[in-house]
Structure formats: C-alpha cells, structure tokens
Amino acid sequence: MSILIDENTKVIVQGITGRDGSFHTKTMVADGTKIVAGVTPGKGGQDMEGIPVYDSVEECLKDKKVDASVVFVPAPFAAAAAREAIDARIPLVVCITEGVPVQEMTDLYHRARAKGSVLIGPNCPGLISPDKCKIGIMPKRIHKAGGVGVISRSGTLTYEVVNELTLAGLGQSTCIGIGGDPIVGTGFLDLLERFEADPETTAVVLIGEIGGEAEEEAACYIQDHMKKPVVAFISGRSAPKGKRMGHAGAIISGGKGTAEAKVAAFEAAGVDVADKPDEIPGLLLKKLKRKK
Amino acid sequence: MNIHEYQAKELFASYGIPIKAFRLVTEPGQLAQAAQELGGETIVKAQVLTGGRGKAGGVKYAKTAEEAVKYGQDILNLTIKGFPVEKIILTEAADIKKEFYAGFITNRGTRAVTLMLSKAGGMDIEDLAVNSPEEILKIDFFARTGPDEDLYEAALKDIFRTQTHIAQARDILDKLYRLFLEKDCSLTEINPLSIVDDDTLVAIDAKMSFDDNALFRHPEIQALENPEESSQDEKDAREAGLSFVSLDGDIGCIVNGAGLAMATLDLIKLAGGEPANFLDVGGSSNPNKVVSALKIIISNPNVKAILINIFGGITRCDDIAKGLLMAREQIQLDLPLVIRLVGTNQDEGRALLEKAGLQAFDGLSESVEKVVALATSEGGRQ
Secondary structure, eight states, X not given: OOSXXXXXXEEEEETTTSHHHHHHHHHHHHTTOEEEEEEOTTOTTOEETTEEEESSHHHHHHHOOOXXXXXXXXXXXXHHHHHHHHHTTOSEEEEOOSOOOHHHHHHHHHHHHHHTOEEEOSSSOEEEETTTEEEESSOGGGOOXXXXXXXXXXXXXXXXXXXXXHHTTOOEEEEEEOOSSSSOSSOHHHHHHHHHHOTTOOEEEEEEESSSSHHHHHHHHHHHHOOSOEEEEXXXXXXXXXXXXXXXXXXXXXXXXXXXXXXXXXXXXXXXXXXXXXXXXXXXXXXXXXXX | OBOXXXXXXXXXXXXXXXXXOEEEESSGGGHHHHHHHHOSOXXXXXXXXXXXXXXXXXXXXXXXXXXXXXXXXXHHTXXXXXXXXXXXXXXXXXXXXXXXXXXXXXXXXXXXXXXXXESOOSSOHHHHHHHOGGGXXXXXXXXXXXXXXXXXXXXXXXXXXXXXXXXXXXHHHHHHHHHHHHTTEEEEEEEEEEEOTTSOEEESOOEEEEOGGGGGGOHHHHTTOOGGGSOHHHHHHHHTTOEEEEOSSSEEEEESSHHHHHHHHHHHHHTTOOBSEEEEOOSSOOHHHHHHHHHHHHTSTTOOEEEEEEEEXXXXXXXXXXXXXXXHHHSOOOSOEEEEEEETTHHHHHHHHHHTTOOEESOHHHHHHHHHHHHHSTTSOO
16 A cells, blocks of 8 residues: 555646646656646647646546646646645645745645645655656656655655665655645645555654754654654754745744754654664664564 | 835835834935934834844934934944844834734744734743743634634733724734735734824834745835845855855855755764855756856855765756866866766766766765865865
8 A cells, every 4th residue: 555646546737738747747657657637728628648638627527537636837826726626626636836825825725624635735746656656756766665654845855865765675655745835735744644544654754854843743743643663854953043945944933943853852752863864774674673 | 035124114104004203224424314304202223134133232212313313323333143234214212101012924833824912012022932922812814714803802802901902903903914915924023012102002113024935926025125135145046046045164065955955964064064055956957057056156265175966856967967067167166076966867967977087976975974074184175
C-alpha cells in the first residue's frame, strides 16, 4: 500500500497546455502515472500528445473517472483552478504552483476540508509512491519502492533525503512535499495519521524547517499517537532572525518557530533529529532494528 | 514586504482610521517648517524598518518647535540596528489617557485572520505574548463569514469598557480589517491604540506588512517598497530572478531550492565555516542565472571560496555546468570553487565540467567539508 495514491490513481492535469504543465505531464506519463485528461479553459476539444483536453473540470468529469488533479496554473489563477477541482469533489488536489496569495489559500484550506478533498500544496513538489504513481515534479530515478514514508516542507531537500534513503537501501512508501508556504492544504498531522494507518509504511522521515509551529504540533502528535519510528531533520538552524529565506514560511519572529524549539520538541517526543541529511538512514535503521 | 509607519498611517487615513496629524521630514532644513505647521508639542519619530527604535533613541517628545528641530537633527544622525535614519516624522503630541493594543495577523494555526486585542498596549507585544498570553484576546475572522458577532462584541466590551469607546473601537477595527483584506496584508497593527485628551480613540502608531505573493495585484502597495529594506546584492539578485539574502561569512553559496539552500548553510556552520549568503537559483534551468549568481557572489570582497550545491530535479545539471563555463569566460573567477552536482542530467553536466578541467563531487557532506577547508586555509582568497 501507500498513502493517498497508488497504481490505480487516475489523474488530470489543470494547465496541461502551459509550459510547465505540458513538460511535467510528459514526465509523469513516462514515469508511469495514469494521466486521463487535461484541463485548459478555451482549449477544450484539443489533445496534448494523445491526452484529451477539456475546458473545465466539470466537462472532464462527464467523460472520465478522476481520482486526483494536479494544478500547474500560473499563480494569479492557481487558486481558482484548485477551487474548481475541490468544488467538483475530486478527492485529491495537488497544487504545484508557487506564489499563491495567502488569503486565497486560507479560503481553499477551509473549502477543501468542507468538501472532503485532500489538498496538497501549494508551492510544493507533489507526491510519489515509487513504481506506482507520481503526481508532481520530482525526479523518479532517485526513488525506490519500500516502507519509509517521507513528509517534507521543502522540494530539493526532499530529493537529498530520498537519495540518501535509496542509497542506504531504504525504499519509500510515499514521499510528499507539503510546500513551504505559511498556509498549506495538508500539514504534518494528517499525513502522520495516514502513514501510521498504512500497513506498508514501517517508518517515517519528517523534514521541517524554521517558521510556524507545525513541527512542534507534529512532535506532540507523534508522542501521543504514533507507534512507528519517526526521524526528523530541521533546516534553517543557522538562519538569521527576521530574514526570509526563500520559503515564505522560513521566517522566525518572537522566539517562536526557531530551529532550537523544533529540535527540542522532537527530542522530547522521542523523535531522533539528524544534524545532516546523510545521517537519516543510519538513525532510521537503528530505530527499525530496535523495534524488531 | 514591510512599510514605514508614515506610509501605514497614510493608508490608515485613506480608510478613515483616526490618526494624529504628521509631517514627513527627510532633510534637517525641513524641520523648522514642519514643527511650525504642527504647532505646539510634537513627537519626533525615526522611520526605520526595524523594531525597538524607542529604546535606540529614535523617538523623542518635543515641547517646543525649537526642541523638535534639535531632536529631529539628532535622530536623523542615528543608525538603528544597522539602518541609517533617513526619514523622520513629526507628529502632533497627544495627551494619552489609556493605551491598548490591536492587530490583525494571518494565523497559520487556525488558517484565519486573527484579531489580537489587549488592554496592555504600548508594551512589547511579543514579550506579552510569551509571558502573559492571557492578556491578549484573540478572535478569528474569516474572509467569507467575518467573526462570530457575539464573541467580537464581548471582546470589545471586555477591552474598551464604555459604550462610546466600544463603538469607536468597533468602527476602527472594522476599517482596519477591511484594509487588511483589501490590501492583502499579513499584519496590520496599532500599538498603541489610545484614548486621548478629547476622549476619542486614535492610532498613535501604525505597522503593516504585506503578503509578497499578492503584491502583483497591488501596484500601489508595491510602489511603497523602501529601497533600504534590501542590500544592493539583494536587489541585483532579485532582478536576476534569484532568491538571495546577504550574510556575514566568507563562503559563497549557490544552491537550487530554498530548503536545500538553508540546509547547506546549516552544514557549513556545522563544519566550522561561515556562509556569506543564502542563494536559491530556483527551479528553472537557465545558465544565465548561474552567471548572475556568480557575479553577485564574487562582488562580495569577504568571499574566500564558493560552494555550488545542485540537486537536479527540474533543474538540469548540464545547464548548471553550461552556466559555470559561461561565467568563466565572462568574469575573472580566481576563487576556489567546490561543485556538487547530482540529479537530472548529471552525467552530461559532469562531462562538460571535466572537459574544462573542473571536478564535481557527489556527496553533500564531503563537498561542505572541502569548501570549509578551502575558506579557512591559505588556498582561499585573502
């Protein structure tokens, strides 16, 4: 098993005819994802390398059964596209787009909860269950199917960690980039719960960063609800206070959301925190051995 | 994006939020006239994009126009937390009877806009939030539905007590919330919100920051951006489409992705080095970005060695290699360079580098150790 997606997941691409949308659609198809259609307003009736294009999600759903949508729509229109998918009650909506205004995200967050969609992102690399399905922009080659669940606020840092896992022979059940923005559709808690319930996942790696208090909440959750071993990594330990380092979320103020606070919260919850990404496999293997 | 108090007060005024009259002064020569126009007692305040200006001597009470001129000159000579004071405002002094705190902020936890209200205004609200959180009332506002009316009314009653002040506060906060929503703020703050001599509530100070992601739809807000908020390096980087933050160390860094870039800085520190900058070349694969990034980094005289750390996903390693080779043709690159190049098209990228006599490394930890050794040894630029 895996969480949220599997080999049967049928995916549509919103913004399929755009520069990023068309490029990554081809990559996802090459990586084995079942892309059943695309949506670009005004381009309905065309096709993108054999994939039918519709004007709207609603039109598309008249013809196709859809489990997930991935949004590659430019920032000013991305929230509207995601809203369309949520309103059409597509169970999983993944928004790759960077730069979605926070107010729109606040709205989308509550809308997705109300309508029962799982919204991943925005400003994220997406998710992958190696050899089953990839909805996003990550390089598939570095992944390997297995039992480690990965949740991360960062894109390339996830690749770094996944690469180390694969090199150490630790395959992954599902790897999810939740995005680095202050408000994202799905946070750590929901995914930790899903990984804990997934029989195929044996351990979880959580990659956090400075800013906000999501890691501190995750630490509490892990302590109270998780039996599976969790190893964490926090980036931004050396970041100067008050400066924004790329991710909107990566700003610290008022002594809250610091790397120290997050590391301390994890350690108090029995979660090992790696100093370097290449220490993660070793910490995981030690924990997994102890469990047996 | 942050703006100055005087800019925030102009926005306040345009939404009908009461403020005291003020004059903006950028040269000592303008002080006398500004003081005369306001007449009587004034407060002279430094306009800097950092907190704690009061403690740094950036806020003074002047009893006369002469005093205002003198204090104004003093404050214009100050540098507060690295920011030279280039602008000050003179504000009509108020006889303050009571101070409150009021602010709207994007709440990551509840995914709402949260109104924070306190009877303990004027103090450092961050300290208050840590030490006596019960002193701050919080109510969530939702763009679609607004706040729960009963909670909102009860909070106003609890904080402002009299019918007159409750009504005034309600009017001010409703307007402040509209401003927050309409201009895509991440923070609007009045500290203190004060009852003054004529028994009315007035915004004595004003602080606003904006959601950078939404600036595209507010050109009028974008126009308020203050050049001193970014260093020249940071401005150059932004123009080149790079995400860049100046730091104090001597190891220049070029990384793809914000999370990996932060982690790279952490590893450099852990290995005993000091990063000179955060630089994210972003996801796209434009060789020109690498050239721009290198130019910005070598323009910093403190830099002794450079680490390029690329984990190619969307970014293709051969494009990064091409950018590096282009940079070597265009600029004098006499600094030691450690290149870590893995991911998409890594073989093509490495072949290009090898042909030019450059070696690329695999591991992140080993690359970091190498660059730290270079920066601290004789090998680095002195």
